[in-house]
Amino acid sequence: MLVEFLTTHYAVPQAKRAAAVYRLYREEALRQGIPPIGERTFYYERARFADQDVITLRRGKRAAYASQPFLGYLDRTTPRHGERPFARAHLDHTELDIVLVSSVTGKPLAKPWATFMTDANTRRMLACYVTYDPPSYRSAMMAFRLCVQRYGRLPQELVVDRGPEFNSVYFESLLSRCFVTKLDRPPAQPHFGSVIERLFGVTTTELLNQLRGNTQASKIPRQMTREVDHDQMDHPALGQSPREAFEQGMIRAGSRAHNFIPYSEAFLIQTRPSTRTGVVKIHPARGITVNGLQYWHECMRSTQVAGQTVPVRYEPYDMGFSYAYIGDQWIECIADAFLQVHGRSEREWNVILEEWREQQRQHNLKRVTLNGPRLAEFLRELEKDEAWLLQRKLDLEEQPQREALLMPESRPGSVITQADVSPIELDLSNIPHYEVYH
Incomplete structure (x- = not known):
């Protein structure tokens, strides 16, 4: 009788209060001559009865989704969570169990790391x-740049572990600027093996042995493209392929154009990191100093700009440029030692800087700033350093991939506005002709 009353009076869209349902139950039990249970026992049974289906019947799907238990991991059997595509995603790193070779020399380099952002x-x-x-x-x-470049948006919630890269000020600021809510995985949450195994349902070896360039010459690799395998194979937790589930979810949830993020210079500026303090002071002769390098732009000659403290950002995969926020716009500044540092990553530059400082300490030399001539001479001396040479080779292998994520119209000395700039049509007939300068 109790279960019947809970089903017909409590688990209904009218959402009657538990106290009212208990009074109805007590009156009906007394009318039939059945001793009713106590109110405390009724509330205990009601709590056991109120599962996700009951919450859905009483308050709707959104309320049921909010009360679902937090799932901090993904594997082949984890039920889908997130009420729509881009509602929640997981961000993970894993070291791939394969050694890649140089595209130039053919010699082994190192094991790569993969960063996955997966829709939950x-x-x-x-x-x-x-x-x-x-x-x-x-x-x-x-990973953020790739997601925006491909889909024009970012997930509303992002589940990450408690690694130091996810707890940095830069990462928190980036999520805040992109209106993404961070969800920390519980510290006691098991990792369930590598990310590859959780995502693809096979061991790392079984997956990577199918890739071109593996060392198993006796096995004939099947032809694979980025469109095959995981995206189009039926997923046991979905009952369909991830691509089909994604397309159906986008149709049901709508395009939500207000969430679109244009892949523009303004977005790239948001993803670029800043220094430890976040600001620099402009010197009228030397410009600004970022990560031990001096950068310059012609606008810094102005007396209105010199001496100001302005926000600064830099591109971690090209130390030849930094970006200063001057006059309500981001200005691209060029390094004094541009020829020596252009195309060098922040990681490679840190190796160079550490070697320079170590040399200064060993010889008890006065601390000297690395300018263009000194840096060029020091790089010639550093050519025998194995750590720097290895990092240089690794960066050169990744350079095409990184350049694909940079705006092609980005040019040295450009001004980056906060909004997208529409193309300007030029009328060549109105351009004035000037005399030849002798």
Whole structure:
């Protein structure tokens, strides 16, 4: 009788209060001559009865979704969570069990790391960034760029572990600027093996042995493309492929155009990191100093700008440029030692800087700033350093991938506005002609 009353009076869209349902139950039990249970026992049974289906009947799907238990991991059997695509995603790193070779020399280099951003509702891969560098804020930054470049948006919630790269000020600021809520995985949450095994349902070896370049010459690799395998194979937790689930979810949830993020210079500026203090002081002759390098732009000659303290950012994969916020706009500044540092990553520059400081300490030399001539001479001396040479080779292998994520119209000395700039049509007939300067 109690279960019948809970089913017909409590688990209904009218959402009657538990006290009212108990009074109805007590009156009906007394009318039938059945001793009713106590109110405390009734509330205990009601709590056991109120599962996700009951919450859905009483308050709707959104309320049921909010009360679902937090799932801090993904594997092949984890039920889909997130009420729609891009509602929640998981960001993970894993070291791939394969050694890649140089595209120039053919010699082995190192094991790469992969960063995955996976949609929790459809299991579709939103971004996958492969790099030789160990997990850092740079891997998360590139995953964000890949996701926006491909889909024009970011997930509303992002589940991450408690790694240092996810607890940095830069990462928290990036999430805040992009209106993404961070959800920390519980510290006692088991890792359930590598990310590859959780996502693809096979061991790392079984997956990577199918890739071109593996060392198993006796096995004939099947032809694979980025469109095959995980994205189009039926997923046991979905009952369909991730691509089908994603497309159906986007149709049901709508395009939500207000969540679109244009892949523009303004977005790239948001993803670029800042220095420890976040600001620099402009010197009228030397410009600004970022990460031990001096940068310059012609606008810094102005007396209105000199001496100001302005926000600054830099591109971690090209130390030849930094960006200063001057006059309500981001100005691209060029390094004094541009020829020596252009195309060098922050990680490689840190190796160079550490070697320079160590040399200064060993010889008890006065601390000297690395300018262009000194840096060029020091790099010639550093050519025998194995750590620097290895990092240089790794960065050169990744350079095409990184350049694909930079805006092609980005040019040295450009001004980056906060909004997208529409193309300007030029009328060549109105351009004035000037005399030849002798």
